[in-house]
Amino acid sequence: MQKAVLLGDEAIAQGALDAGVSAVYAYPGTPSTEINEYILRSKEHRSGNVVATWTTNEKTSMEMAIGASYVGKRALVTMKHVGLNVAADPFMNVPITGVNGGLVIVSADDPSMHSSQNEQDSRYYGKFAQIPVLEPINQQQAYDMMPYAFEMSERLNAPVLMRITTRLAHSRAGISFGEKTKQNELALPKNRKQFVLLPSIARVQYKDLLNNWPNVIKESETAGYNKYLDGKDKSMGIITTGIAYNYLMENYPEGIDFPILQIAQYPLPTSMVQRLYDECDTIMVLEEGYPIVEEGLRGILDNGKTIFGRLDGTLPRDGELNPNLVAKAMGFEIPEINDTPEVVTARPPALCAGCPHTDSYTALNMVMEQHGDGRVFSDIGCYTLAALAPLESINTTVDMGASITMAKGAADMGLIPSVAVIGDSTFTHSGMTGLLDAVNAKSPITVMILDNFTTGMTGGQQSQATGKLEAICEGLGVEKEHIRILNPIKKYHDENTAVMKEELEYNGVSVIIPRRECVITLNARLRAAKNKKKLEKANKEN
Amino acid sequence: MKKDIVLGGVGGQGILTIAATIGTAAVSNGLFLKQSEVHGMSQRGGDVMSNIRISSNEVFSDLIPEGKADLILAVEPMEALRHFKMLKNGGWLITNQKPFINIKNYPELDDVLAQVNALENHIVIDADGIAKDLGSVKAANIVMLGAGLPFIGLEVEMLEDALGVLFGRKGQDVVDLNIKALKAGLAEANKVINK
Ligand SMILES: Cc1ncc(C[n+]2csc(CCOP(=O)(O)OP(=O)(O)O)c2C)c(N)n1
Ligand code: SF4
Numbered sequence: 001m002q003k004a005v006l007l008g009d010e011a012i013a014q015g016a017l018d019a020g021v022s023a024v025y026a027y028p029g030t031p032s033t034e035i036n037e038y039i040l041r042s043k044e045h046r047s048g049n050v051v052a053t054w055t056t057n058e059k060t061s062m063e064m065a066i067g068a069s070y071v072g073k074r075a076l077v078t079m080k081h082v083g084l085n086v087a088a089d090p091f092m093n094v095p096i097t098g099v100n101g102g103l104v105i106v107s108a109d110d111p112s113m114h115s116s117q118n119e120q121d122s123r124y125y126g127k128f129a130q131i132p133v134l135e136p137i138n139q140q141q142a143y144d145m146m147p148y149a150f151e152m153s154e155r156l157n158a159p160v161l162m163r164i165t166t167r168l169a170h171s172r173a174g175i176s177f178g179e180k181t182k183q184n185e186l187a188l189p190k191n192r193k194q195f196v197l198l199p200s201i202a203r204v205q206y207k208d209l210l211n212n213w214p215n216v217i218k219e220s221e222t223a224g225y226n227k228y229l230d231g232k233d234k235s236m237g238i239i240t241t242g243i244a245y246n247y248l249m250e251n252y253p254e255g256i257d258f259p260i261l262q263i264a265q266y267p268l269p270t271s272m273v274q275r276l277y278d279e280c281d282t283i284m285v286l287e288e289g290y291p292i293v294e295e296g297l298r299g300i301l302d303n304g305k306t307i308f309g310r311l312d313g314t315l316p317r318d319g320e321l322n323p324n325l326v327a328k329a330m331g332f333e334i335p336e337i338n339d340t341p342e343v344v345t346a347r348p349p350a351l352c353a354g355c356p357h358t359d360s361y362t363a364l365n366m367v368m369e370q371h372g373d374g375r376v377f378s379d380i381g382c383y384t385l386a387a388l389a390p391l392e393s394i395n396t397t398v399d400m401g402a403s404i405t406m407a408k409g410a411a412d413m414g415l416i417p418s419v420a421v422i423g424d425s426t427f428t429h430s431g432m433t434g435l436l437d438a439v440n441a442k443s444p445i446t447v448m449i450l451d452n453f454t455t456g457m458t459g460g461q462q463s464q465a466t467g468k469l470e471a472i473c474e475g476l477g478v479e480k481e482h483i484r485i486l487n488p489i490k491k492y493h494d495e496n497t498a499v500m501k502e503e504l505e506y507n508g509v510s511v512i513i514p515r516r517e518c519v520i521t522l523n524a525r526l527r528a529a530k531n532k533k534k535l536e537k538a539n540k541e542n
Numbered sequence: 543m544k545k546d547i548v549l550g551g552v553g554g555q556g557i558l559t560i561a562a563t564i565g566t567a568a569v570s571n572g573l574f575l576k577q578s579e580v581h582g583m584s585q586r587g588g589d590v591m592s593n594i595r596i597s598s599n600e601v602f603s604d605l606i607p608e609g610k611a612d613l614i615l616a617v618e619p620m621e622a623l624r625h626f627k628m629l630k631n632g633g634w635l636i637t638n639q640k641p642f643i644n645i646k647n648y649p650e651l652d653d654v655l656a657q658v659n660a661l662e663n664h665i666v667i668d669a670d671g672i673a674k675d676l677g678s679v680k681a682a683n684i685v686m687l688g689a690g691l692p693f694i695g696l697e698v699e700m701l702e703d704a705l706g707v708l709f710g711r712k713g714q715d716v717v718d719l720n721i722k723a724l725k726a727g728l729a730e731a732n733k734v735i736n737k
Contacts (some may be wrong), residue, residue: 005565005575030581114580171578171593171604172561174569246602323607337609338626341657343649345620347552349588350644385586459581531712538713 003174009034015146022073025061028458029080031169032108058083072187102150121289233257237280285309356516381423401430482510550621556683681723688727
């Protein structure tokens, strides 16, 4: 059969569709975004057979998926790794309720922080929640695992976490498709109290979760995704997790003599680990992410066999792996590599030419000049790029939503003025609750919500805030006369700075909304309209 | 057959289209493919890169090891040099000559080109000029793809078919333009190789 060229993300999406998924919920975030984008483009979604949507944040996504599972349908939730922090509350509780329809959560980690503020490893969350975790070694396996993930979720009565990393998510390969499974029929849980986590019920169900653990380990040993690849040279046994296997094999094109335990599913298959440990003199652990397997193997005392990995300096403690790092760890000489010529200059990402944020910040910089450094609390989005030259307008970026709340905390402690700058999508993601806190406390903060009608940073997905910002702010109790709409464009620079000055002087919560469409989505829209016209004309002529 | 290709450019210059064309052509002809690309943050006017690996045997790593690339193909000269450490001994570096200047401290173009010219196996092409003569500067990326063709290990017809698949939606005129661009780039590269 002809293979399709798909990103790892797209292979997962197609796998879910073929596995009979009924509902897909997601908040965008690199490197997970392309999963839901693919579903949204699919004929299954466009014909109305599969519900798929961008939601306000990862927590709402997760809970909607739990609701879909409750009625017996297969549901998928996707997010980037830090999104799982936002969704952690339902994520930690749903293992105790168990599922009805299969529930699969994809969390895409970003080791080396290509587009993220940290490189946390989602496998810890799997361990924390005590659920099965899948970590595909390549794009085809990611596809193949989806039907299995849903089936296992239903069979073990457990949500399943699939953990992927940037290189798998954003790399294409030829994918062969398998059979299609029909969607589940609507069927309510047989036990009416299954999803009622009152302490008396939760205690019982938590025991069930713990008692089920040996079955989950057995699943890891028998499902076939963890492989013991024996080798005759027992001087070293190698454990690889996820895509680390590929970096190893890259260095052994003719095959390898060391035994390998290839891990793609957790909890770790105890008997396979035992065998490798018993049969080999030393152990090398190659994992993409934190040294979670290595830590477990060493234990607290680390007084067993010699183990090489990220904790003893054989590999770097941080960042993603690559073929050369693994080559060095395996003791290969690295051939001499060209130096990067000196003329090569850094080309950092920057706001697009004509971006509305530039005009908002140019005005804000002017107004803030007299107040000195360290007063603009910001958030995550394209507008975070204003931390860098030439604008250098913002002083903080910690996590989504933190601008408003940090500004309030600083204002509470006497920093005046305290300004928060947040994007429209980030505001509805997790800024609204903080604004309510500020309103209730009558904090002297000024909040700028940069409304560009889209989620720009992740490629222009629909923003849940569009058309609702004034109503939300008013509803939360911001005074109407202190909700100011601006058009962030050079022509209005003087008017805009005047408004910002006024609101900075106001001793209470004010909200300024500079409003102009992202130029990228604007251009895409105009192009699409032009193409549509061209097509219509061509059709008429035929 | 096994080829490792590094594509370099700036966000928005169309290297993902080059990558998609090669990837589609490779897989439709039964080859194994891994093609990693950069999404997200760096697409905002930063440097972007793609690793393409095609082979008649299974390809493991999504990333090409440093010092192992057969070809660096770039739509911008400084971006070609950025990936210099990926190039193997005796590998080829092929680049568009037109700089993309969106930073204040862009180096002197002569210094950049001097570095490129110092390399034994290199080709510098005015892809923007060629594409413009054909009808649209937008096809400059496909001119560069054509220029890289002698080193990619695929036949010109395979790439023509792939362009048909990828651009078909936009109409036959767009497909034709890109096929012309592909052939023009190839002709330009052959001039250098046959010298
Ligand atoms: C918890 C979490 N989820 C998702 C992301 C990925 N992400 C970064 S910025 C952003 C959205 C930005 O949209 P908006 O606030 O409208 O600003 P814009 O980029 O449009 O300027 C997203 C989804 C993240 N960093 N953290
Ligand atoms: S994508 Fe849109 S919001 Fe982001 S920098 Fe470009 S114009 Fe601005």
